[in-house]
Amino acid sequence: MPKTFAWFEGRKRPPSEYEELTVGLHFGEEALVHTRVGTWTLDNTSLAGVPWEDFRDPAQLHYRSWVALQDRAERELGATLDLARTAGFVDGLDPAWSRDMAVLVGGLAFAEWGVAMAMQYVERFCLSSAVGQAAQLQVCDELRHAQRALEWADALLGGSRRPCRGDTPRPPGAAGPTADGDPARAAWMEHPALQPLRRAIEMALTLEDWGEVVVAVNVCLEGLLQPFQRELWLDTSRKQADLATAMLARHCWTDEERHLGWTEAFLRFVIEADPSNAAVLQSWLDTHAGAGFEALDALAAGFPFDGAAEEAAAVARTEQASRLKEALG
């Protein structure tokens, strides 16, 4: 075996590049400085008896591979959205559909950013360099989704208001897509279909146990709402022949599948380390699962898209249950 770091010696297979760059690097809990915020203590979470540095993200991404991956992804997605917007494809969509989709996509951009903020907390306080990195890359991915979703919501909204075709610049002083306020923000703050989700995210941002944040956000919200978003956006955009929304949905899901993957691995890992952690996880699930279902039901009811939302919600419930069964047994 090639020479590696001491903490990998004695293993049968050599460590991967991901492992050498990510694992075993945490400072530890014996702090030299003490404040009310503190550095890291085992009671930052109720999950106990876990050898935190043994965690592995199944995606095995580190900074170099992640930034290369997302650079390629952004080029692909950016080219599609730019073309759709500038070559008049948005103007060919059904205005009513575009308006509804713009409100949904724009509103959900805020949810993505809320998830990013929640995972920033996990990144800061978790007791493992590998968990911290998985959370950190998720934070970045969520920002990506939020920015792209807002961009696309603006484009869809512009198309839905079209009096004429093409990419003709508006006359000076004329209202742009968001000049009369911010429809995406208005949807996030006021649209009834988005309020249960906003409430759930705001509640998650007040949690203090970083393990509970993972469950409340990645299991109960993301585990349910991301499959719903994928199904709904892909299905309805297919019917509209709207390749750009479909591309956005596909790109978001590619990242989200990775987030759900590390979360599933995390749940399995903490239970394998100490079976008593199952009860802790279950109590968090009992506390937060209802908020996820409420958010899903409200979204499906508020943005029915001719029954597509109900079908997407059914798929999402099944997927979440399947993932939980796989992870928790």
Add this chain to the structure above:
Amino acid sequence: MSDQATDYRRTKRLYWEPSYVPKEAIYPPANYEGIHFKDWDRWDDPFHMSFRQYVEIQAKKDNGFHPARDAFDRYGGTDRMDRRWLEGMKVVYPILFHGEYGALRSNARVSRYAPAPALRAAAFYQSIDELRHSQNHVYQMRMLNKHTDGFNNWAEWKRHHFLLQPAKMLFEDIVACENVFESVMGLNILVEVAYTNLVFVGIPSVGVLNGDLAGASELLTTQSDETRHMAIGQSTLRTLLEGDDRNLPLIQYWLDKWFWLLHRIIGCPLGVIPDYFARRKALPMRQMFQRYIVDNFVAGMVEDLGKFGLQPPRFLDAAVAEMEDAPHTLFRTLFQYKHMLFNKMFVPTETDMEFFGEHYPHWEERHGAFWEEVRAGDPKDLPSLPMLCQVCQLPCVFPVPEAPTIRCSEWNGEVRWFCSDGCQWIFEHEPERYSKAVGLDRVLTGKDVPEIRAHMRLSGKLGGVLEEC
């Protein structure tokens, strides 16, 4: 095509005022206690970065740096590095990793809790930059580990070895700041603005002279991100001082405190790299300190922000005076503990001593006799750890071991010892924060050398003297 300004406005649009829970529950005011500012939303991020721009720029940088390091390794670059320099890098990289990883975690908190949305966005990108830097340092250690001992257990040493405890203390301190603006002051102003030019520009220039092209390339690509971080710190500092003059006393305190901590924990130890571990030398540390810290950082800051009442750091004169001896004092101290180190030490050559005599007027008088005794056969090894400062965790040996400025204070019925007026001053301002640390000197009291080595995770023949010097 979406432009930069539009992308940035989109990011700013993403912040909302919570209504289902009190705003204070999501952004607790304790995170910016004592700082006054009228409208956090008006705060602007100087870089207006979007995600797509970020990954495009960073992927280009990585595409330039990593192949260069791979080629260096493949074509025997490590074997052509100067051995002394390589021994120095065994100390440098774990310290740098401490800094980057601490900065990563610290910025995760700033990006979550800073009251200004623009600062949260800027900290977000800084946090992921710090992941890049910490992993680039690991890449370097991974490469060098294949060729030499002294890198293979660096993560354990950074937790348990006395040589790396000061860096652990420093960056834990930044991570643990209660006020996010203190984190910004400590990290973005003192670490990034004051010291990264010295560390990531000054040191690589010496590294190149000693055959370390991969290390120089790595530190320079790191510095390309640091300029963004510096701008965040400078913009934050100016905004706070301009925004409300009630912020001045707290900012001045943070400047005074973090300037001393950085001087003591980074500035002093770093001097052994250009002055000793570099066989082929450029500027002596004393001049580098004058150029990068005094002339560029302090003078620039005072010129720029003095009109708001900001004064030069309280312990500036003491720091300048110490640089006359600090590299020499610390190298001597390390030499006395060469049997407890993971790197190897050496006796300075005649050429080294000519350099010291030329650039450090008091070197012969204060340090020359020590090396004469070594040359006469005294190994100078010490059997137990020196007394460590309660605050900085460095040995209490400054300015010179023969006449150290040891200070003490009583706290909760116990005496605490300090290496300097600066560390004592910091302790007396925040005794709760710094009183609970138990230094390795106390942990290892009464232990013999094998026990001390075992505690510090030293195995085999690590440490000792570099034969080929």
